[in-house]
Amino acid sequence: MLAHHKIIAAELKVAEKQVSATLNLLDEGATVPFISRYRKELTGSLDEVQVAAIRDRILQLRDLDKRREAILKSMTELGKLTPELEKQINEAETISLLEDIYLPYKPKRKTRASVAKEKGLEPLALQIFDQKNFDLEASANNFIDPEKGVNTVDEALAGARDIIAEMISENAETRTKMRIYFQEKAVFKSEVIKGKEEEGIKYKDYFEWSEPVKTAASHRVLAMRRGEKELILRLDALPPAEEALAILENQFIAANNDASKQVQQALEDGYKRLLEPAMETELRVLTKQKADEEAIRVFAENARQLLLAAPMGQKNVLAIDPGFRTGCKVVCLDKQGQLLENTAIYPHTGQGNIKNAEFTIQQLCEKYDIEAIAIGNGTAGRETEAFVRGLNLPHITIVMVNESGASIYSASEVAREEFPTQDITVRGAVSIGRRLMDPLAELVKIDPKSIGVGQYQHDVDQNKLKASLDDTVISAVNAVGVELNTASKQILAYVSGLGPTLAQNIVDYRNTNGAFKNRESLKKVPRLGDKAYEQAAGFLRIRNAENVLDTSGVHPERYAVVDKMASDLGTTVSALMKDTQLQKQIKLQQYVTDEIGLPTLTDILKELAKPGRDPREQFEAFSFIDGVNEIADLRIGMKLPGIVTNITNFGAFVDIGVHQDGLVHTSQLANRFVANPNDVVKVHQKVEVTVMEVDAARKRISLSMKTEESAKQKGQSRNPSADRPKQDFKPNNNKPNFKPKQESKNADGDLQEKLAKLKSMFK
Numbered sequence: 001m002l003a004h005h006k007i008i009a010a011e012l013k014v015a016e017k018q019v020s021a022t023l024n025l026l027d028e029g030a031t032v033p034f035i036s037r038y039r040k041e042l043t044g045s046l047d048e049v050q051v052a053a054i055r056d057r058i059l060q061l062r063d064l065d066k067r068r069e070a071i072l073k074s075m076t077e078l079g080k081l082t083p084e085l086e087k088q089i090n091e092a093e094t095i096s097l098l099e100d101i102y103l104p105y106k107p108k109r110k111t112r113a114s115v116a117k118e119k120g121l122e123p124l125a126l127q128i129f130d131q132k133n134f135d136l137e138a139s140a141n142n143f144i145d146p147e148k149g150v151n152t153v154d155e156a157l158a159g160a161r162d163i164i165a166e167m168i169s170e171n172a173e174t175r176t177k178m179r180i181y182f183q184e185k186a187v188f189k190s191e192v193i194k195g196k197e198e199e200g201i202k203y204k205d206y207f208e209w210s211e212p213v214k215t216a217a218s219h220r221v222l223a224m225r226r227g228e229k230e231l232i233l234r235l236d237a238l239p240p241a242e243e244a245l246a247i248l249e250n251q252f253i254a255a256n257n258d259a260s261k262q263v264q265q266a267l268e269d270g271y272k273r274l275l276e277p278a279m280e281t282e283l284r285v286l287t288k289q290k291a292d293e294e295a296i297r298v299f300a301e302n303a304r305q306l307l308l309a310a311p312m313g314q315k316n317v318l319a320i321d322p323g324f325r326t327g328c329k330v331v332c333l334d335k336q337g338q339l340l341e342n343t344a345i346y347p348h349t350g351q352g353n354i355k356n357a358e359f360t361i362q363q364l365c366e367k368y369d370i371e372a373i374a375i376g377n378g379t380a381g382r383e384t385e386a387f388v389r390g391l392n393l394p395h396i397t398i399v400m401v402n403e404s405g406a407s408i409y410s411a412s413e414v415a416r417e418e419f420p421t422q423d424i425t426v427r428g429a430v431s432i433g434r435r436l437m438d439p440l441a442e443l444v445k446i447d448p449k450s451i452g453v454g455q456y457q458h459d460v461d462q463n464k465l466k467a468s469l470d471d472t473v474i475s476a477v478n479a480v481g482v483e484l485n486t487a488s489k490q491i492l493a494y495v496s497g498l499g500p501t502l503a504q505n506i507v508d509y510r511n512t513n514g515a516f517k518n519r520e521s522l523k524k525v526p527r528l529g530d531k532a533y534e535q536a537a538g539f540l541r542i543r544n545a546e547n548v549l550d551t552s553g554v555h556p557e558r559y560a561v562v563d564k565m566a567s568d569l570g571t572t573v574s575a576l577m578k579d580t581q582l583q584k585q586i587k588l589q590q591y592v593t594d595e596i597g598l599p600t601l602t603d604i605l606k607e608l609a610k611p612g613r614d615p616r617e618q619f620e621a622f623s624f625i626d627g628v629n630e631i632a633d634l635r636i637g638m639k640l641p642g643i644v645t646n647i648t649n650f651g652a653f654v655d656i657g658v659h660q661d662g663l664v665h666t667s668q669l670a671n672r673f674v675a676n677p678n679d680v681v682k683v684h685q686k687v688e689v690t691v692m693e694v695d696a697a698r699k700r701i702s703l704s705m706k707t708e709e710s711a712k713q714k715g716q717s718r719n720p721s722a723d724r725p726k727q728d729f730k731p732n733n734n735k736p737n738f739k740p741k742q743e744s745k746n747a748d749g750d751l752q753e754k755l756a757k758l759k760s761m762f763k
Contacts, residue, residue: 004061007093008054018044022054031496032471033478034535038555040599048475064095071102080105096179096282100172113166116159119148124156125163128262131255136262161262165270168252169278177247182279183286185239186213190224193234200232213237213287218294219649221287222456237283238276245271292460294649299465300472302453302647305683307476310619311438312399315371318364319433320388321403321425322380324348329425330360332368336486337434337441339419340368342426347387348380358391365393372396374436376403376429382629382657389623397621399436400657402645402684405443405450406431414445414490440480440616444473445490453646453683477539479615481553484522484540485515497535502528516542519550541612548574552611554604561591562604577608622686624657631658631696638691642703644681652681654689654703662701664689669705680705 005023009016021042025035032055036048043051072089075081085101092098108114116125124143127134140156150156168174192200192207200207206224227233248267253260314335321329327346334340341364345357364370373393375385377400388398409415410427419427434442448469449457457465477494484506492503502525509525510516519537522528538555545551549559565586566573576582588601607613625640627633642654645661652669653661664687669680681687693702 004058007061008057011057012050012053014046014050015044018046019054022046022051023058026051026055026058029531029535031474031535033474033496033539037478037553037603038538038557038600040603041595041597045599052471064098067095067098068092071098074107075102075105078105078107097172097176100170100175103172103175104167104170111166112159112162116162119143119150119159120145121150121156121159122163125160125167128157128160128259129164129167131253131257131259131263133255133257134259136258157262161266161269164263164266165274168248168267169270169274174248174251174275175279177251178244178275178279179282181244181247182213182237182239182283184214185243186237186280186283187211187239188213188216188221188224188235188237190227190233190235193232196232200227200230203227203232206233213283216287217649218291219456221291222295222459225288225291226456226459237280237287241271241276244276248275289461292464295456295460296465296468298648299448299453299457300468301678302683303448303451303469304472304476305647306402306451306453307440307443307473308480308616309439309684310617311440311614312372312397312436312619313438315437316369317372317374317433317436318361318368318370319374319376319401319429319436320384321376321406321429321432322378322384324380324383328357328380328384329429330364331426331429331433332364332370333430333433333437334368337430337437339422339426339430342422342429344425348383354387357387361388361391362393365396370396372436373398374401374433375399376401376406376432377655378403379659382624382659385623386626386629398623399621400624401432401436402643402655403428403432403435404453405446406435408450409442409446412446440476441488441491444477444494445488448473481539481541481612481614484519484542485510495536495539497532502532518542518546519556548577548611552577552607553613554607554611558596558600558604561596561601562608564591577611580609583608620686628657629659631660631694631699631701634658634691634694634701636691636693640689640691642687642689644683644685644687647677647681647683649677652677654687656689656701656703658701660699660701662689662691662703664703664705668692668703671706 005016005019009019012019021039021044022035025039025042030039032048032051035043036046036051040046046054068089072081072086075085075089088101089098092101116122121143124140127139128136136157137153140153140160143156144150144152150159187210189210190206191209192203197207203223206220206227209224211220224233224235228235245268248271249264252263252267316335317333317337319331319333323329325348327344327349329342329344331342332340343360343364345360346353347357365373373388373396375381375388375398381400381403385398385400406428407424409431410424415424415427415431419430422430431442431445443451449465474494474496477491478496482491482495489500489503489507492498492506493500495503498506505526505528506522513524516522519540519542522537522540523530523533534557538553541552542550547559549556549562554562562573562576566576568590569576569582569585571579571582583605586605588598588605591601592598622641622643624642628638628640640656642656642662644652645655646653649666651663651665653663655661664681666674666677669677674680687705689703689705691701692704693700695701
């Protein structure tokens with residue numbers, strides 16, 4: 001049995017010593033962010049993707065070992081373990097192969113074969129299976145025993161065939177061949193269950209559908225399975241039976257006599273009754289796992305992009321949760337996101353109410369020196385935005401904010417704890433305002449499944465989804481860093497080495513003793529030991545700290561080397577961090593030791609240049625075009641600004657301000673072939689789209705991001721002004737100039753398949 005570190009190193013194409021070092025760190029309790037950020041010398045600078053891949057693979061291999069041990073123990077107890085079987089079991093590299101070897105010996109419920117064996121028909125079955133020339137009827141006649149329930153030759157032969165059928169279906173080599181055959185040749189076939197046509201109209205595309213399993217897209221697999229679960233569709237995943245039988249005949253039919261004809265019958269029965277259902281079940285599990293992995297990958301990538309959306313930063317914000325009849329809830333927040341005042345306005349219910357609403361907004365903006373207004377993008381969002389923009393508030397940025405999940409937060413225990421005396425409408429408005437200030441800090445308070453960027457998230461393996469999203473959130477939080485003195489316990493819980501209990505202890509200590517003045521004082525927090533401090537300290541920031549390095553990503557264990565750098569240049573650390581010319585004089589090679597190498601020293605130098613830098617993009621305000629508020633306002637050929645709200649394997653959904661996202665199919669994302677939509681767009685990216693088709697009845701909007709040059713080359717250009725809205729999209733104080741984001745490039749290149757599955761979680 002090959003050592004685990006050798007297997008992983010070969011699979012991920014990294015050095016064995018890198019894997020061994022990473023496994024040691026993981027076994028010691030180190031986290032993925034900590035290992036990839038602060039232990040580069042030990043791991044050979046493995047990134048988060050590679051470290052996570054090693055972590056996940058070692059869990060699989062250790063689970064395989066546990067199952068191997070259990071099978072060896074069971075085989076020993078059954079008295080069936082031979083040296084040859086033990087060798088096969090120890091050399092099995094997959095759980096499928098391990099289970100195939102064990103299957104013939106595995107204790108099972110009563111089967112037709114086991115009943116036949118109880119009747120003493122196994123010797124006859126083995127004689128027939130050998131397919132030598134002999135008098136079949138005479139041999140079968142010897143096994144007639146009415147006391148055992150064998151009354152005729154036909155009954156004896158039938159029992160023997162049952163045994164042979166099970167022998168064939170449980171043969172490890174056969175199952176391997178069939179597994180490969182099913183994966184290569186099986187076809188998904190779905191059809192509507194009679195009488196369910198109207199009820200299942202949303203599955204209309206699958207009422208009569210077939211496609212090879214091998215190439216079926218994950219979203220279609222999950223859609224068909226959901227239709228089957230809802231009893232709308234009947235779904236099969238089978239290859240041609242004739243070819244399967246031919247494979248079995250080639251393996252088991254060794255003659256052309258009476259015995260081989262019995263084997264042929266047993267083979268056909270065994271395939272249809274045992275092998276085909278077993279292989280189809282396996283295949284459905286496998287395709288579900290692959291579809292889940294792909295859906296989870298897409299979801300995790302989208303969630304990461306949303307979590308790392310550009311923050312506006314600390315501003316005095318007025319936030320509005322829009323509504324028509326019930327009015328709009330208004331809250332005012334200070335620069336730290338604390339609630340100052342809340343009220344309600346009714347700008348959509350009558351002239352008198354409009355005047356009162358105008359006065360209220362103007363008064364609140366002046367009273368709290370409001371710098372930005374956040375408006376939820378739900379019901380009445382565009383109308384409320386038009387109302388606020390009509391007030392011509394000087395020097396105030398007005399932004400539509402995606403409110404997906406705000407209602408989940410407002411009804412949560414977290415929200416009740418934060419605002420015990422406020423109702424859910426106030427809490428929801430606060431969440432909208434805080435999302436504008438810092439999306440990451442606010443979104444970590446809700447279940448990532450509720451933030452509106454998933455694809456069949458309720459159909460996939462929920463444990464795997466949670467693990468993936470936890471990885472994504474942890475990666476995002478630690479990539480950005482956390483301000484220790486203002487962070488909520490929810491975001492602190494995702495910091496490397498902490499967790500909910502220590503996060504609560506930190507908040508309690510902060511509330512009792514005041515703000516932390518340095519990282520070292522973290523050690524005074526109850527139950528926060530040396531290990532947790534080592535894991536967490538580098539990701540926690542303290543603004544205006546006593547030690548200027550506490551504001552940076554430099555780990556406390558490396559402060560001494562920075563002190564030495566400053567001393568060698570005849571200056572202080574504080575002065576060194578402000579002087580780029582001094583930083584350029586640092587010769588990193590001078591500070592290399594057995595413990596500190598160039599990777600860590602290079603990271604330190606980057607931190608000195610930009611201490612505590614935020615990896616997120618610069619915030620840019622955005623507004624939809626005036627005059628286009630409903631689907632009815634759309635015209636073919638319109639060019640509109642929009643924001644990407646969700647990305648799937650088949651394209652990207654874009655909010656263009658009409659209460660219904662439009663779809664940019666992959667074929668319309670660019671003037672070139674697009675294999676992966678994430679290579680072109682990101683969640684929350686600002687784009688310009690052209691309206692291609694509008695189906696108001698089904699609330700479907702087809703959009704394109706192709707440039708006009710491409711359309712002209714194909715002779716499909718249209719008059720650009722023919723269907724444009726009456727008012728041009730122009731910048732002013734309240735409407736920043738719209739600039740479509742540049743296409744992003746795939747920075748991961750040709751990573752191995754294992755790493756590709758994880759790339760969405762980490763960068």
